[in-house]
């Protein structure tokens with residue numbers, strides 16, 4: 428394996444200060460980077476400062492954080508029970524309700540990435556033996572299956588080829604067949620670039636007493652979402668995509684119906700860190716310590732939500748749609764084919780087929796290392812077949828599309 432120039436400098440500087448007795452151990456570069464550095468002999472380590480390249484992140488996420496968000500993140504931390512921080516938590520809650528268009532009192536940010544918020548929805552709503560119906564049309568549907576199984580759910584699935592979505596009729600038939608306690612759907616399947624329509628699903632859920640759980644990791648902030656109008660009971664997202672924030676503080680919400688199920692549980696929530704009975708006491712009136720909040724990430728999240736609210740969430744959805752359409756046209760003008768039918772395409776994440784004769788992985792790597800531009804490769808069924816191009820949050824801008832198209836043109840046309 429080749430190490431980057433920076434890594435080699437780091438390696439050499441470590442080597443210089445190692446006592447001679449350690450030098451034989453470091454015969455391969457790989458070993459050196461992972462071995463425990465000795466504290467013996469009062470040695471001081473002279474390591475190079477952080478040196479990360481400046482990339483344009485047009486892959487499936489993370490996307491680049493807005494500069495104002497990074498500035499906010501740089502603010503000195505206060506305590507997690509400081510009145511100023513508690514006010515900031517309240518602001519996060521109301522801004523999340525705004526972006527999601529929900530009145531759910533329990534709307535918070537979970538400490539952790541989108542998967543933590545995903546697990547929070549499952550851990551709090553699923554009791555062992557509950558039938559959970561999951562729509563699997565991509566990688567993240569499968570993650571929901573795995574998580575629900577770990578919490579003892581009786582998981583049933585419906586599937587379609589990756590890149591397609593379920594019709595209301597297909598969902599209806601599945602609900603009638605399985606009578607689930609929970610129906611889980613991925614609104615924006617990042618592995619395929621398809622948007623699952625949600626209108627009408629909750630009416631079906633209500634008929635059978637099912638809760639509707641929705642993954643909005645790749646839609647929040649960039650794709651129209653009306654949680655209350657669409658009757659969504661549990662939803663989660665992330666910070667590092669449509670919100671233009673670094674990863675680590677993830678939106679979570681649950682409806683009064685989902686709260687009722689939580690309160691009626693016969694079993695304890697099998698995850699202490701994500702138990703909403705406990706977390707709601709920190710985010711609610713009691714302000715009881717649960718865990719130390721990642722203060723600076725919450726600064727960043729608050730700032731990203733402020734920027735979104737200043738733009739207006741509907742304007743943000745429109746901006747994402749406009750820039751995505753500009754990208755789609757540009758890709759087609761280069762002779763490329765898009766993977767998802769236009770009406771179901773996500774504005775935040777586009778899957779484009781890798782042209783014949785092109786090694787997608789090599790090209791993506793060259794773009795990253797030579798052009799400082801990241802795009803994603805295909806996952807699962809779509810591995811090696813598509814590139815995944817994200818235009819999310821702060822990155823959904825015309826100049827980014829132009830830069831990407833220029834680089835892609837160079838790669839595929841020569």
Ligand SMILES: Cc1ncc(COP(=O)(O)O)c(C=O)c1O
Nearest residue numbers: 540541542567615617644645665
């Ligand atoms: C649709 C979807 N769900 C869940 C996740 C998991 O989020 P994270 O990687 O932030 O844990 C992702 C991540 O890309 C995603 O795209």
